[in-house]
Amino acid sequence: MIGNLLVANRGEIACRVFRTCRDLGVSTVAVHSDPDAGALHVREADAAVRLPGAAPADTYLRGDLIVAAALAAGADAVHPGYGFLSENAAFAREVEAAGLTWVGPPPEAIEAMASKTRAKRLMGVEPLDPDALTEADLPVLVKAAAGGGGRGMRVVREMGALKEELAAARAEALSAFGDDEVFAEPYLERGRHVEVQVLADAHGTVWALGTRDCSLQRRHQKVIEEAPAPGLPEALVEELYGTAVRAARAIGYRGAGTVEFLIGPDGAAHFLEMNTRLQVEHPVTEAVYGIDLVALQLRVAEGSPLPPEPPAPRGHAVEGRLYAEDPARAFAPQTGTLHALDVPGVRLDAGYAAGDAVGVHYDALLAKAVAHAPTRAEALRLLAHALERARVHGPVTNRDLLVRSLRRPEFAEPGRADTGFYDRHLDALTAPPPGGRYAAVAAALAEAAARPGPGAWRNVPSQPRLRVYGDGAADHEVRYARLRDGYALPDDPDVRVVAVTAREVRLDVAGVVRPYRVTVRPGSDTVHVDTPTGAYRLTRRPRFTDPAERTAPGSLLAPMPGTVVRVAEGLAVGARVEAGRPLLWLEAMKMEHQVTAPASGVLTALHAEPGRQVEVGALLAVVEAGAVAEPAPDQ
Structure with a gap:
């Protein structure tokens, strides 16, 4: 029996696991970086251990430090959450080698699916070699082989952009996962992202716990998820179940996992990957099946068998991810103090509370709001209503985008929305509200x-x-x-x-x-x-004005606080640049953001070098429109 559990993670998922531990009578241990010293997950744990530093590479990605923290705090088990080391087989082995219970699949199962290229081959799908692509292969999606969450992903529609996008994807993959391997797959402009939740024990039982539709995405990250996936033919659902269960059995899976598919406009299912961990969107499955997936993870890790069949599903559930970001400004991350977070009438899984600071070091997820109702239409209405009445004060969030998305006729019609939803509707969905x-x-x-x-009144x-x-x-x-x-x-x-x-x-x-x-x-x-x-x-x-109003034309200002991770190859003062050309990349909240030339002209100033941390509005570069580049010196 697990008596004291360390969660090797932070934020919302750590708080979520701690909640189940309290219900089961399990003690909890948090780990935290220096910026997270006062974070909600630290406050909710029974004990906490510091991981010195701020960057994930120095803290939450240091498996040796996390295992040492578990031993120091007297933990007997480790739950990886999602992201960070959750799909790292070497970390799972470190945990087990230390005599701790690993609340996750066997390291061999993680290894089999950790590389997306190996996973595809295991499922009979040959990934495309990104260095051998031709015009006939386009458009393609370049993806990191070692991770997900939208990091290391680039859509390539023209051969001229391939080299630059490959370099960007590899650099981001290396930074996020320590592995720069990328691959390519055909990009479906109007596909639906559908997945199957699986749960397996050590006694041969594998459950397929329904489908989820996660098609509403921005930057290849999910925004709204629901269960079950609406509008799928029963034969297709059975095909997805069968593929998911076979994948789990093929690698000797144990615990909770997700098998992801892309459903094309023709209705055909294409295997994407298997995530060997708990998914962010697991609450919608919990609501429909009336279960606690974290509790089941713990029981499976303790060796308990699952019942032969899962419980029967009931109703429909939908989840909206509340991010600290501005959808009207290309989803730019936002920072600052969260003064109020109150979403009445629905389940709220939060990683922040009122008074907490939202910083730049980690992703922008504040909370997840989940509604469950007898029908899909009722669930959508309930969640939209709750979010509309929510009090969310502090940084700009995507709350209004969620409300409008849930009420958009295209989304309200079952099965009609696809992964291109925001490409088509973002301008309308981010227009300032009337009133x-x-x-x-x-x-x-x-x-x-x-x-x-x-107090005295005057006659005049x-x-x-x-x-x-x-x-x-x-x-x-x-x-x-x-x-x-x-x-x-x-x-x-x-x-x-x-x-x-x-x-x-x-x-x-x-x-x-x-x-x-x-x-x-x-x-x-x-x-x-x-x-x-x-x-x-x-x-x-008029106390404050936009920084752009106080600077010279052509100035490139940091749209958010972050770190300069790289500058375009060969970029130097005096170079001619074209409008829209990427000049440098900022990293904020675990995502990279391009800063492009505002106009065609000459780069007359460059105030950015890799590693520099900047605040919002900081001057990064100046492009003088219409200027003529200086001629190169004679050779």
Whole structure:
């Protein structure tokens, strides 16, 4: 029996495993890097061990340090979570060699599927050699052989881009997984990403726990997942089950794992890979089958057998990943203090709590919201409603994108959405929400109520006060005057002020009264306004302006805090560059982000070198449009 479990991970998955441990009476040990010293998973554990440093390579990817931490804390088992070392056979062997129970598949099974190229060959699929591609093979998806999560992936549609994209994929794969092997596979523009959850014990039982559809993705990372995958023919479902179970049996699998497929427009299933670990999206399977996959992982690791058949599925579940990122700015990661995180009415698996700092060292996942209902339509409605009413204050998030995606007719129609969903609809899904004007009015009145004027009234009325708020689409000038019996809005005759406090304003617009909950924090120009039909993140003007407005034309500013990981080959001051050409790459929250030339011209300044850490708005380079490159010196 496992009595004390160390989770070799951080954030949401560590908190998730700890929750099950508490239910089972298992003690818990956390490990943490220096930036994570005060993180939620550390606070929730019974004991914690420091991994000195900040970079994953120095901390969460150091198997020797994690095993030493487990022994020091008296743990008798290790759960790897997902990501980091979760699919590392050498780490699993280190754990077992130390006399600890490994809560995962046998190292040999991990090894068989760890390389995506070996896994494909095991399943009878020959991967494409990326160095031997021809025009006829395009488009292709270049992928890291040793990992996933969107890292080391590049779509190549033109032969001219192949060399650069291969180099970028290999560099990112080496940084993320310590292995620069990549391969290629045909890229289906309109495919559906469907997977099968498997669970196996050491006694020969293998469960296929239904399908999941994870087609809504950005940067090859999942955003919304659901179970079961809608609209699949029964014969195809049985084919997927059979392939998944055969794959598990072929490698002597034990524990929880996922077999992933791409379903083409013709309905044919293409094997992608097997993830030899728990998936981020496992809660939707738990909701449909009424099980705790982490608890079952622990029992399997203890040697207990599974029942011959899994429980019967019930209803439909959908999960939305809440990321600290700005979808309207190419999903740029966001940092800062998370002041509020409250999503009522649904399951919330979170790695952060109110007051926690969201930093740059790890991925942008804040939490996962999961809704379960008797039907798919009801589950979508429930999750959209919960997210719409959520209070999420602090860094910009993708909350509005999730709500709009769940309500998009193409997604609401079962089985219609595919992996190109955001390529087609992102502009519409990231447009600023309507109603910003009324949110700005509410913000102005709440701030006025928080700073009451002098108690004596004058016979001569004062001039209206002016406040300006930006909502991402426009700046709203709000004029208001404080009267004996309330407030007047000279610029908004269609609005009647019903009630005002420093925290809530009720406005009557065309006969409909709605509440606006206003949150203002000292020292911040951000004002959060929450309503029953959506939330608004306003910026008080004109105290701060966009960094781009204060710099010379052609300046490339860091769109996010991060680390410069590399500069384009041969790039130097004086070189001619074309608009859109990648000049350098920033790494933030475990993802690489291209910084491209804003216009065709000459690079007149370069302030970036690999390893440099930059803050948002930092000047990286200057491209002078229309300038002529200096001629090369005579040879």
